[in-house]
Amino acid sequence: MGPVNLIAEAEAAEIEEKLAVLTREREDLIAAIAKLREGIAALNREGRERLSAAFEQVNEHFTKLFVRLFGGGRAHLTLDKAEDGDETRDPLEAGLEIMASPPGKKLQVMSLLSGGEQALTALALLFAVFLTNPAPICVLDEVDAPLDDANVDRFCSLVEEIAESAETRFLIITHHRLTMARMDRLFGVTMAERGISQLVSVDLQRAQELRRTA
Numbered sequence: 001m002g003p004v005n006l007i008a009e010a011e012a013a014e015i016e017e018k019l020a021v022l023t024r025e026r027e028d029l030i031a032a033i034a035k036l037r038e039g040i041a042a043l044n045r046e047g048r049e050r051l052s053a054a055f056e057q058v059n060e061h062f063t064k065l066f067v068r069l070f071g072g073g074r075a076h077l078t079l080d081k082a083e084d085g086d087e088t089r090d091p092l093e094a095g096l097e098i099m100a101s102p103p104g105k106k107l108q109v110m111s112l113l114s115g116g117e118q119a120l121t122a123l124a125l126l127f128a129v130f131l132t133n134p135a136p137i138c139v140l141d142e143v144d145a146p147l148d149d150a151n152v153d154r155f156c157s158l159v160e161e162i163a164e165s166a167e168t169r170f171l172i173i174t175h176h177r178l179t180m181a182r183m184d185r186l187f188g189v190t191m192a193e194r195g196i197s198q199l200v201s202v203d204l205q206r207a208q209e210l211r212r213t214a
Helices: 008-070 115-132 149-165 177-181 204-213
Strands: 074-079 096-101 137-141 169-173 185-193 196-203
Touching (some): 008 115, 008 149, 074 115, 115 149, 149 169, 149 177
Parallel strands (some): 137 169
Antiparallel strands (some): 074 096, 185 196
């Protein structure tokens, strides 16, 4: 029968003990994976619910603001379809399409609009998101640059309305004369002497009061 392993029983007991430890660790790992998957599923459910609710709010604001800024037309947001054409695509994986129809034009994706129309549509979407979750301060940098005078006037009226209703202070960086004329206070840099810059502040409301009383 060959040589006899006199410690085979002890080795078997040691291996059984290691196997028991590995089995417990495997069970703990499987339980942790299951718990993690449950947590991910719960987060995804909550994420879908919150995203769907926010999407509806933003879309509602966007459709109204688009008409306000363009003086007509219609627009809406939509989640793009899956590659197989399934309209029930997971919102967490779907992309966003902006469909817009300025007055006198057919409904089309935003990328097919002119530069000025794209800028105005983007402003409508920007303010739609802002109105969904207003902040005390909003900074806008040269957003009115591609707009004509009529659209700048609508833009300024909308900013004034949001500033009053949402109690938001707007800081607008601009070179447009109409936008500057509609602001409460102006800050600018001038160079009275060559090479020497000077910060200038003008309170337009105070200036109008002084003009009326003069």
